[in-house]
Amino acid sequence: MTASTQVKLKPGDTIGILGGGQLGRMLAMAAARLGLRCQVFSPDPDSPAFDVVMNATCAEYADVEALELFAGDVDVITYEFENVPAAAAMILAARRPVLPDRQILETTQDRLAEKDFVKRLGIGTADYADVTSAAGLRAAIARIGLPAVIKTRRFGYDGKGQAIIRDGDDPDRVWADLSTRSAILEAFIPFEREVSMIAARSADGHVECFDVTENEHRDHILKISRAPADISDALAAQARDIAESIASALNYVGVLAVEMFVVAGAGGPTLLVNEIAPRVHNSGHWTLDGASISQFEQHIRAIAGWPLGKPVRHGEVTMTNLIGDEINSYEQWLTVPGATVHLYGKGPPRPGRKMGHVTQVGTLPPKTT
Ligand SMILES: Nc1ncnc2c1ncn2[C@@H]1O[C@H](COP(=O)(O)OP(=O)(O)O)[C@@H](O)[C@H]1O
Numbered sequence: 001m002t003a004s005t006q007v008k009l010k011p012g013d014t015i016g017i018l019g020g021g022q023l024g025r026m027l028a029m030a031a032a033r034l035g036l037r038c039q040v041f042s043p044d045p046d047s048p049a050f051d052v053v054m055n056a057t058c059a060e061y062a063d064v065e066a067l068e069l070f071a072g073d074v075d076v077i078t079y080e081f082e083n084v085p086a087a088a089a090m091i092l093a094a095r096r097p098v099l100p101d102r103q104i105l106e107t108t109q110d111r112l113a114e115k116d117f118v119k120r121l122g123i124g125t126a127d128y129a130d131v132t133s134a135a136g137l138r139a140a141i142a143r144i145g146l147p148a149v150i151k152t153r154r155f156g157y158d159g160k161g162q163a164i165i166r167d168g169d170d171p172d173r174v175w176a177d178l179s180t181r182s183a184i185l186e187a188f189i190p191f192e193r194e195v196s197m198i199a200a201r202s203a204d205g206h207v208e209c210f211d212v213t214e215n216e217h218r219d220h221i222l223k224i225s226r227a228p229a230d231i232s233d234a235l236a237a238q239a240r241d242i243a244e245s246i247a248s249a250l251n252y253v254g255v256l257a258v259e260m261f262v263v264a265g266a267g268g269p270t271l272l273v274n275e276i277a278p279r280v281h282n283s284g285h286w287t288l289d290g291a292s293i294s295q296f297e298q299h300i301r302a303i304a305g306w307p308l309g310k311p312v313r314h315g316e317v318t319m320t321n322l323i324g325d326e327i328n329s330y331e332q333w334l335t336v337p338g339a340t341v342h343l344y345g346k347g348p349p350r351p352g353r354k355m356g357h358v359t360q361v362g363t364l365p366p367k368t369t
């Protein structure tokens with residue numbers, strides 16, 4: 001069942017969400033505001049999204065019976081993470097519309113397939129090579145040069161499963177440390193800045209974009225997003241065109257994020273696509289408090305078959321992630337004038353774990369790095 005155009009939810013209908021993290025939680029909260037219910041499917045009993053929905057399915061993605069029961073309980077199914085197992089997506093899609101279409105996962109779960117897809121659209125990426133062995137890595141380095149970034153093709157996030165290779169590094173050791181059989185090598189891009197475009201596409205092909213967001217990472221994890229990005233209108237228009245052509249080529253329904261590098265060029269800065277996330281994205285969290293419509297609401301509207309909103313930004317917006325122990329400062333943040341605090345209700349604050357975020361509208365604090 002793929003006919004996304006058939007989906008037209010009514011208030012009171014139920015959306016199934018695969019994945020129980022903070023993205024699922026914020027999707028469910030946005031759905032609730034529109035009178036829609038959500039049922040969350042997650043194997044983790046401590047899923048933060050379980051706390052905000054009436055009905056939850058706590059089961060493994062390989063549990064066919066649980067998947068079938070879940071599908072029976074909901075009207076449309078979406079996901080908050082791109083690593084939904086293909087077999088689970090297939091079982092669900094046979095019973096209910098899955099939006100965005102599950103085939104999109106095949107492209108976005110695999111960095112090589114994703115880069116090939118972006119390249120076929122004529123959109124720039126870092127130079128890259130498929131690597132399946134230490135010898136292959138040497139050959140790829142000979143072609144692409146150093147520094148370069150090696151990334152596992154699958155399951156990488158927040159910088160996990162990747163390493164920078166510099167002159168003098170031993171490729172055999174790098175390959176052994178990565179402990180994978182399939183990776184890509186990318187040219188290291190000396191970018192001016194990193195930006196992302198959060199775009200929504202409805203089943204009838206209409207696309208609405210948020211303002212381009214500028215992202216600052218710390219230890220490979222997003223720390224601060226600022227909107228709008230400090231780029232020219234012309235470059236922002238290019239970012240919109242890129243997101244729109246990716247969304248259209250995928251026949252996408254829902255919100256997607258496109259991460260891009262801004263690189264200096266002789267004729268002015270240009271954009272290279274780094275990654276596509278087929279879901280709401282951390283760099284779009286500012287839209288919850290900083291725009292008339294959030295990325296979460298846009299996604300819910302798109303998959304419900306409802307009209308997309310035209311998001312209007314309320315001012316200059318900064319979103320600061322509370323990572324690991326930083327969550328302990330939540331009481332201080334609660335007293336900062338103008339700050340809106342979001343806590344995800346997660347368990348222990350392990351290093352690198354995204355625990356919450358703070359939005360500030362109308363002020364742009366100085367850069368932290
Ligand atoms: N080719 C590259 N050149 C320079 N920096 C890179 C490159 N690829 C990734 N990075 C840096 O590492 C971060 C994480 O990489 P990314 O490919 O987005 O993986 P993920 O977000 O899935 O961990 C990027 O946001 C960027 O800061």
Ligand SMILES: [Mg+2]
Pocket residue numbers: 259275
């Ligand atoms: Mg990324």
